Amino acid sequence: MRDRRLLCLGAAALVCIAAYMSIGLRGNLGFVLTLRATKLAALIQVSVSIAISTVIFQTVTNNRILTPAIMGLDALYLFGQMLLVFLFGGVGYAALDPQIKFGGEVLLLMGLATSLLLPMLRHRTDMGLMLLAGVIFGVFFRSLQSLLARLVDPNDFAVAQSMSFANFNNVRTDLLIFATILTAIAAVIAWRARHVLDIVALGADSAIGLGVTWTRTVTGLLLLVSALVAVSTALVGPIAFFGLLVVAAAERIVDSRRHAILVPAAALTAVIILVGGQTLFQHGLGNSSTLGVVIEFAGGLAFLILLFLGSRR
Amino acid sequence: MIQVENVSLKHRSTPILHDISLEIPKGGITALIGPNGAGKSSLLSLIARLQPLQVGKISIEGFPVDTTPNRDLAKIIAILRQDSIVTSRLRVRELVGFGRFPHGRGRLTAEDQAIIDQSLQQFDLTDLADRFIETLSGGQRQRALVAMAFAQGTDYLLLDEPLNNLDMYFARELMRSLRKIADGKGKTVVIVLHDINQAGFYADRIVAMKTGRVVADGAPSELLTPETLHAIFGFEMRVETIDGIPMVVHLR
Ligand SMILES: Nc1ncnc2c1ncn2[C@@H]1O[C@H](COP(=O)(O)OP(=O)(O)OP(=O)(O)O)[C@@H](O)[C@H]1O
Numbered sequence A: 001m002r003d004r005r006l007l008c009l010g011a012a013a014l015v016c017i018a019a020y021m022s023i024g025l026r027g028n029l030g031f032v033l034t035l036r037a038t039k040l041a042a043l044i045q046v047s048v049s050i051a052i053s054t055v056i057f058q059t060v061t062n063n064r065i066l067t068p069a070i071m072g073l074d075a076l077y078l079f080g081q082m083l084l085v086f087l088f089g090g091v092g093y094a095a096l097d098p099q100i101k102f103g104g105e106v107l108l109l110m111g112l113a114t115s116l117l118l119p120m121l122r123h124r125t126d127m128g129l130m131l132l133a134g135v136i137f138g139v140f141f142r143s144l145q146s147l148l149a150r151l152v153d154p155n156d157f158a159v160a161q162s163m164s165f166a167n168f169n170n171v172r173t174d175l176l177i178f179a180t181i182l183t184a185i186a187a188v189i190a191w192r193a194r195h196v197l198d199i200v201a202l203g204a205d206s207a208i209g210l211g212v213t214w215t216r217t218v219t220g221l222l223l224l225v226s227a228l229v230a231v232s233t234a235l236v237g238p239i240a241f242f243g244l245l246v247v248a249a250a251e252r253i254v255d256s257r258r259h260a261i262l263v264p265a266a267a268l269t270a271v272i273i274l275v276g277g278q279t280l281f282q283h284g285l286g287n288s289s290t291l292g293v294v295i296e297f298a299g300g301l302a303f304l305i306l307l308f309l310g311s312r313r
Numbered sequence B: 001m002i003q004v005e006n007v008s009l010k011h012r013s014t015p016i017l018h019d020i021s022l023e024i025p026k027g028g029i030t031a032l033i034g035p036n037g038a039g040k041s042s043l044l045s046l047i048a049r050l051q052p053l054q055v056g057k058i059s060i061e062g063f064p065v066d067t068t069p070n071r072d073l074a075k076i077i078a079i080l081r082q083d084s085i086v087t088s089r090l091r092v093r094e095l096v097g098f099g100r101f102p103h104g105r106g107r108l109t110a111e112d113q114a115i116i117d118q119s120l121q122q123f124d125l126t127d128l129a130d131r132f133i134e135t136l137s138g139g140q141r142q143r144a145l146v147a148m149a150f151a152q153g154t155d156y157l158l159l160d161e162p163l164n165n166l167d168m169y170f171a172r173e174l175m176r177s178l179r180k181i182a183d184g185k186g187k188t189v190v191i192v193l194h195d196i197n198q199a200g201f202y203a204d205r206i207v208a209m210k211t212g213r214v215v216a217d218g219a220p221s222e223l224l225t226p227e228t229l230h231a232i233f234g235f236e237m238r239v240e241t242i243d244g245i246p247m248v249v250h251l252r
């Protein structure tokens, strides 16, 4: 039953991908197809990384309305990026090899995020407090980022500022190979951890009772989440509510919280929304730059609905 | 054998357990009784390594709980907490199946399935097996949690107030099941009970705690006397023997 729903999701995702690649082909086929394939690869990676990071984050924090983005992780990533610009200067930063730069940013985020979140998880902070802390993290790191932005010279500022808005049209394809490897590794780890994730969802006490080494496992999972957030933020910029929307929808479609089903379902749902939406806006509705706005709007709505329904657990 | 040696526990500066030493030999049912806040749950969670040991030593079958790999301990000892939270969108069968996690890290063999079926049956959950946990009544949920602890199949079973929410029928069923695995399979059960008569009838030994200390320890017949009970709970009770069973009358 659930497997069939998963198959349907898979089929729908394939249809979206086929539509994205084939609708409105014009001009030099080889060139257009390569261009589309590169962008498609980036969109799929963003979908997969946001879906997986959100599922894992919700499982670890034991609630359904927190996402890495709501906890300010993408703001943290942008802050780290700005910090690098500040330290190296705009010219130095721009001169760095993009792969190395990206690698450094990923490591920076993994370190910062884990050291901030781990103490909160260890003390089993309650949901309201986590949410509040997330909002504060977000604001704090965004203001730190703009403070740094004012300290660097205007040219440097432009370098960093150009990266801090979500944009599905202007995907950073130069990072694609590195990001692909990272996403693939993360996806494999997440898949292998699917049973452990089911146990982690029961909370620290039950998980320890069932033989999970809690702190080590949770630290590992948070590192994984940070790496995935870094991938998606680097590729398209910060997106706050997309992960929430995707996981809430997937959970209802497959009607399960078992990770063997939920993780692929969420990834497929994300691909359907992002690739399908991009196709729709590019060809049907004419203006593809609005996709980000629409997704944020729908995601925000989902956030409010979940909040009002009180489905916190 | 569970060996607790000179264990003390503090929360910030508030002492919770004072220098507790206790030996629980393999096999049989030990009931832990005592007023609210006596430290029963704290002691149990230390034995089950749910919180770190501060002072003293605890070992199970000779394995120190603080240094033995958690995976290995999970095959020896299972715990049911007093206030287990359960995530939603989880079916009863899935929850009970999680009890098998320590053995196959999530992969369920035919043997695991048989054990899960048996646990479901034992707690009359077969008809509820495909229901979501959050749609169950409090007692049904409690039974599912107990079934999960049973499915873990460990030699040592720590149960913190498992009779919570259970009706008289299932309370009796659970206690009889525990008696059966203790007698038939040589399992060791440590159970926190507030119903003194259940403790008196089913347990081999009663350990009474009060304000973080063990204040009485012995067979039910030795322990269930008006004087000892007064010392533990602080009010007068009568003990009558009906059909050879000591019954504590504590209503007046
Ligand atoms: N996290 C905590 N923070 C502060 N004090 C705590 C904490 N957990 C337990 N305590 C205190 O430790 C003491 C022992 O608590 P414990 O839960 O072990 O009692 P108990 O014997 O299980 O009681 P009950 O019969 O009510 O379940 C209590 O006074 C309690 O207030």
Ligand SMILES: [Mg+2]
Pocket (backbone or CB within 6 Å): B040, B041, B042, B082, B160
């Ligand atoms: Mg208790």
